[in-house]
Amino acid sequence: MDANEFLMSGGAKAAAFPTIGTVVTGVVCGEPKVQQQTDPKDNSLKFFPSGDPMQVLVVPIQTDLRDSPDDDGKRTLWIAGKTVGLLRDAIRAAGGNGLEQGARITQTYVADGEKKPGLNPPKIYTVAYQRPAPGAAANAHLMGNGATAAPQIPPAPTGVDAAKWAAMSDQQRQAVTAVLGSPAMAGAAPAPY
Numbered sequence: 001m002d003a004n005e006f007l008m009s010g011g012a013k014a015a016a017f018p019t020i021g022t023v024v025t026g027v028v029c030g031e032p033k034v035q036q037q038t039d040p041k042d043n044s045l046k047f048f049p050s051g052d053p054m055q056v057l058v059v060p061i062q063t064d065l066r067d068s069p070d071d072d073g074k075r076t077l078w079i080a081g082k083t084v085g086l087l088r089d090a091i092r093a094a095g096g097n098g099l100e101q102g103a104r105i106t107q108t109y110v111a112d113g114e115k116k117p118g119l120n121p122p123k124i125y126t127v128a129y130q131r132p133a134p135g136a137a138a139n140a141h142l143m144g145n146g147a148t149a150a151p152q153i154p155p156a157p158t159g160v161d162a163a164k165w166a167a168m169s170d171q172q173r174q175a176v177t178a179v180l181g182s183p184a185m186a187g188a189a190p191a192p193y
Contacts, residue, residue: 012074026061102132
């Protein structure tokens with residue numbers, strides 16, 4: 001990291017999942033990284049009983065979410081534990097070999113796991129992954145902005161007007177898909193707990 005990158009980077013907000021049913025959808029807009037998990041109580045590094053470090057996958061995404069007028073919609077997905085396997089399965093189901101710039105990820109908080117003494121119950125998620133349109137990263141590079149072109153909108157479920165579907169936000173399409181079901185979001189599977 002050079003001095004200007006350090007100076008100008010502020011980091012995106014973490015994607016928040018405050019209540020069951022919360023859906024966050026976004027397009028991968030930066031290089032994902034792996035880092036060691038920290039304890040939220042004291043920010044100390046976390047380790048397994050074996051001494052191995054606990055890792056978390058940090059994925060920057062561009063969303064339609066806006067909390068204020070100067071919110072750019074960028075969020076960070078912090079993916080750990082069983083959710084890593086769900087994301088891996090969703091990527092494979094979509095025909096991918098790993099995270100891709102411009103891919104669309106949808107993470108949904110669907111339930112709480114078993115509560116253990118002294119801890120909050122773990123959140124259980126589903127994860128869906130849609131690969132970017134062919135050439136999306138190359139097109140963005142040619143345009144000189146380094147950003148990724150927006151992925152294609154998944155096809156409308158049966159019985160939904162295509163024009164209205166295209167005009168919906170990602171969150172609205174996700175809600176409709178949850179009610180009607182659609183093969184458009186490959187790899188959605190609940191986390192086994």
